[in-house]
Amino acid sequence: MSDLALLLQDVLEEPQLIDWEWIGENFWEDIVPAFQGHIFLSFVSVAVALVIALPVGVFSARYRKAYPPVTFVTGILYSIPSLALFAILISIPGVAIGPAPVIIALVAYSLLILIRNTVAGLDSVPPETIDAARGMGLTNRQILFRVELPLALPVIVAGIRIATVTIIGIATIGAYINGGGLGQLIFDGISRQFPTMIIAGAVLATVLAIIADLLLLALERYLRPWARARRT
Amino acid sequence: MLLRILEVYTRPDFPEKLRQHVLLSLAALLVAIAIALPVALMIRNTRLGAAIAINIGNVGRAVPSLAILALALPLLGIGFASALVALTALAIPPILINASTGLREVSKDVIDAARGMGLSGGQILSRIQVPIAAPVIFAGIRTSAVQTVASATLATFIGGGGLGDLIVEGYSRRGPEILLAGAIAVAILAIITEVGFGALERAFTPKGLKIAQKRGK
Numbered sequence: 488m489s490d491l492a493l494l495l496q497d498v499l500e501e502p503q504l505i506d507w508e509w510i511g512e513n514f515w516e517d518i519v520p521a522f523q524g525h526i527f528l529s530f531v532s533v534a535v536a537l538v539i540a541l542p543v544g545v546f547s548a549r550y551r552k553a554y555p556p557v558t559f560v561t562g563i564l565y566s567i568p569s570l571a572l573f574a575i576l577i578s579i580p581g582v583a584i585g586p587a588p589v590i591i592a593l594v595a596y597s598l599l600i601l602i603r604n605t606v607a608g609l610d611s612v613p614p615e616t617i618d619a620a621r622g623m624g625l626t627n628r629q630i631l632f633r634v635e636l637p638l639a640l641p642v643i644v645a646g647i648r649i650a651t652v653t654i655i656g657i658a659t660i661g662a663y664i665n666g667g668g669l670g671q672l673i674f675d676g677i678s679r680q681f682p683t684m685i686i687a688g689a690v691l692a693t694v695l696a697i698i699a700d701l702l703l704l705a706l707e708r709y710l711r712p713w714a715r716a717r718r719t
Numbered sequence: 720m721l722l723r724i725l726e727v728y729t730r731p732d733f734p735e736k737l738r739q740h741v742l743l744s745l746a747a748l749l750v751a752i753a754i755a756l757p758v759a760l761m762i763r764n765t766r767l768g769a770a771i772a773i774n775i776g777n778v779g780r781a782v783p784s785l786a787i788l789a790l791a792l793p794l795l796g797i798g799f800a801s802a803l804v805a806l807t808a809l810a811i812p813p814i815l816i817n818a819s820t821g822l823r824e825v826s827k828d829v830i831d832a833a834r835g836m837g838l839s840g841g842q843i844l845s846r847i848q849v850p851i852a853a854p855v856i857f858a859g860i861r862t863s864a865v866q867t868v869a870s871a872t873l874a875t876f877i878g879g880g881g882l883g884d885l886i887v888e889g890y891s892r893r894g895p896e897i898l899l900a901g902a903i904a905v906a907i908l909a910i911i912t913e914v915g916f917g918a919l920e921r922a923f924t925p926k927g928l929k930i931a932q933k934r935g936k
Contacts (some may be wrong), residue, residue: 509803514743534752566786566865566912568868568869568872568906568909568914569885570872570873570883570886570902571872571901571903571906571909574889575887575906576903577898585733604758652781656783659785660783660784660785660873670783670785673789674876682793686790686793688786689782689787689789690788692782692783693783696780696781696783697781700777
């Protein structure tokens with residue numbers, strides 16, 4: 488216990504651990520661009536993943552036989568450790584280190600979560616609602632876009648939320664293959680043995696993940712007006 | 720290329736790196752189970768406890784694994800031990816959150832019925848709650864195990880060893896066969912973990928629950 492107390496004392500009193508002067512001097516040159524780069528990587532990856540996952544999810548919900556192979560393939564992609572996936576991607580001839588392989592890997596990780604939630608969202612639409620829509624003379628396409636997808640949207644957004652938080656975390660590792668972002672601060676901090684940079688990168692990545700989580704949670708609630716109505 | 724990759728696996732230091740990776744992951748997972756399961760049992764009947772577990776789980780999900788490992792460097796120093804501490808911290812949240820929700824979600828009616836049959840509190844826990852929650856608890860352990868194997872790859876950045884060493888060596892020395900050999904070994908290890916724990920999860924699902932699940936479908 489005294490060891491822990493000593494350690495805590497070290498952490499709190501160690502002047503080198505957080506060098507506020509460095510943070511002040513490098514705020515605009517290093518920290519802000521890393522933060523922006525991280526937002527860019529995460530946003531582009533989730534957006535691209537959505538463009539792929541939504542049609543695949545709708546297709547898998549319709550043709551149930553396609554669903555197990557889709558989850559199998561995306562499941563394997565999901566379980567490959569990120570550093571290994573980055574390494575495999577940059578070994579492919581023609582793929583240079585930089586943001587591109589990082590985005591490809593981040594898209595691959597988002598697919599499983601997004602497809603699963605799209606299918607679950609579509610499954611949650613009550614069959615009576617679809618019958619009613621058909622009875623009102625809506626075509627299949629209209630039913631999909633005006634009834635099923637809007638009703639499935641909260642579950643899809645819940646998937647986007649999990650995927651985004653996951654992606655923001657994994658994106659830090661992408662800095663190892665020059666993807667940029669907050670991981671750059673962490674890796675530079677490790678190689679320079681400079682804790683301030685590690686802490687700045689770690690704390691900002693966590694804060695970004697928490698902000699994204701809360702914003703998407705708010706969106707998810709907003710998209711469930713029926714739940715709000717029931718509560719009040 | 721394939722031959723050169725296979726050659727890396729015959730290097731004398733490969734078994735040692737593999738052993739380090741498995742040992743690091745397994746030790747972190749076991750310590751995390753030893754911490755998370757008793758805590759989940761202790762807090763199973765309190766609302767506050769559940770809220771704490773869920774919040775730890777959510778915050779744990781938001782903190783990047785690289786951040787936890789990198790932070791261990793200035794706090795605990797370089798090497799295997801600090802990697803182990805960091806990986807254990809990463810392994811706890813999924814187990815805690817699943818064990819806590821799994822135990823809470825056992826239906827009140829089932830517990831009432833057990834009490835009506837004269838089972839004591841301890842018997843209800845060991846014969847009713849734990850078996851019914853077992854699949855959910857195991858799913859948490861599985862998530863955690865796969866995550867730990869993946870994060871153990873990053874241990875190399877703080878001198879913790881493991882298969883990540885090969886990836887870093889291949890990357891910094893421009894040895895594509897070493898890079899790929901490390902990456903493939905890690906990927907296979909992760910997939911084996913996923914599939915292996917999936918089988919364990921099924922094995923730990925009580926027979927009655929499987930029948931109920933099938934009927935539910």
